[in-house]
Amino acid sequence: MSLTDGDMATIWLTLRLATTVTILLLIFATPVAWWLATTKSWFKGPMSAIVALPLVLPPTVLGFYLLLAMGPNGAIGQFTQALGLGTLPFTFWGLVVASMVYSLPFVVQPIQNSIEAIGNRPLEAAATLGAGPIDRFFTVVLPLAKPGFMTATILGFAHTVGEFGIVLMIGGSIPGETRVVSVQIYDHVEALEYAQAHALSGVMIVFSFVVLLMLYTFQRKRKAVGMTYGR
């Protein structure tokens, strides 16, 4: 029971995909989370629902619409073609875009919750000390919302590693380009290569356990620190 070169390639591809998606999501989801945490607009409800949609929709539904949108006649497809990038389905970057949609709530929600927990006071205190809005974001929001950002990073990464349905819809199974671990396991099983499927599945179980262990250990530590507030 050992991993073949093909298996290793899928592992590296999966890690590359998850890393790319996590970094991009942190950049993209932070303003969304900030807006959701601070807005009083009527649009907050609809926006929250849109962000949360991937939590409830079957990945095939998301994948189907993304496939249409990124296809030659879809809005995203037209746009990428106009930029001279061709179409995204069945490419690595197509997978990145699809994964970002799929993992969005897992990154937005922890950040949003931790920003909401900060409240106004630290920001007001910073403003009275001469800190402008951007300064306040980096010197007050980021340090205070750090647990939220940590949780968002871990969840976003792990959730991207664990996706299957949407990859199959958007990416197919092109070695080195879109064939991630979950798809490779599926292919092994289809080909009745159970030993290979076992090996890769085992890796996934260990990985998932370690990630969740990290998450909960980290959250418990934060809570203990939070308890010693004031005296």
Added chain:
Amino acid sequence: MADNMEEIKKATTSAQGIQARFQLGFGQSAKTHFELDVEIAIPGQGITAIFGESGSGKTSLLRCIAGLEKNACGCLHVNGELWQDAAVFVPTHKRSLGYVFQEASLFEYLTAMGNLRYAIKRNNQTTNPELLEQVIGVMGIAGILSQLPEALSGGERQRVAIARALLSQPKLLLMDEPLASLDTARKLEILPYLERLRNSFNIPILYVSHAVDEIVRLADHAVIMAQGKVIAQGGITQLFSRADLSLGVSNEVGAILECKVMERDKQWHLMRVAFNGGELWLPNVENKQNTTQRIRVLASDVSLTLTPHTDSSILNVLSGEIQEIINDQDPAMSLVRLKVGESYLLARLTQKSLQKLALTLGKSVWIQIKSAAIVR
């Protein structure tokens, strides 16, 4: 009030002092609706107390001045600088102010020194090391600079917060009941630091409080607020000698006199102090640098006689004239305002005595003062 306003405006020329006018409404329903509608003029130095009961709008006024209430309309000049009017709204971070909140509101992830540095980095001025040293010294926080806020006591946290506000080198320091979240022992611990702050730094301070004892000890001027409006403003001695304001609960009502120490009597441990209208003997306090003392005479410690009594144990007897008689909340009592030379005293008497002695406006009386407290 109107003439006071003129007086203060004259004293605070356009280049000096703080002139503010604000309107701000909260709450939609009639039940929760609160409206702030104030106009104040404050001298550009010393401590000005903003006094009033909870919900009178003190904190809202302070937040308006800091620019933390974005919906407030009005105008604000601070020492000749325009901070707000119909067309201009200088955002909080561009106003040269320091703000001390009720809770210390330190950045929990920075040490005490880190909190001070946060202010120093952003004050747009050069902070010479002597100032830093002076602030740390005055606030007595040298020993705790490396600690995180969570390791500090409530009083220490508040002292760090005050030091942090000072190090932004503000033109105006706003303090919102900095002692309210502390117990009595901690309050007594911090009050001397606030007095040193007043004496060491030449920054005008707006000090919100509902505690009469803090105000008479710290403030030079006061703005009295009720239900979102200013009901009186002016010098502290003048305000506290008014019978109609009844500042604080009835047993706290009392006049303030600024006195000069004339003589110290070693034999009887007394000192003779003079105010604008008479002299008093008080228990001697050995306080070499203070040649002026602020004395508070509670209305309940003052009694009146029609003839001078020589067979009384009361040491301080003054002659004065009845200026005003006001009914107390307690139907048995009344509050009498007395003119003594150029100063005023208040006496809390029963209605019965008032009638028995036939006390009326303009009548000359002898004033017996049972005790007087040195508040500063």
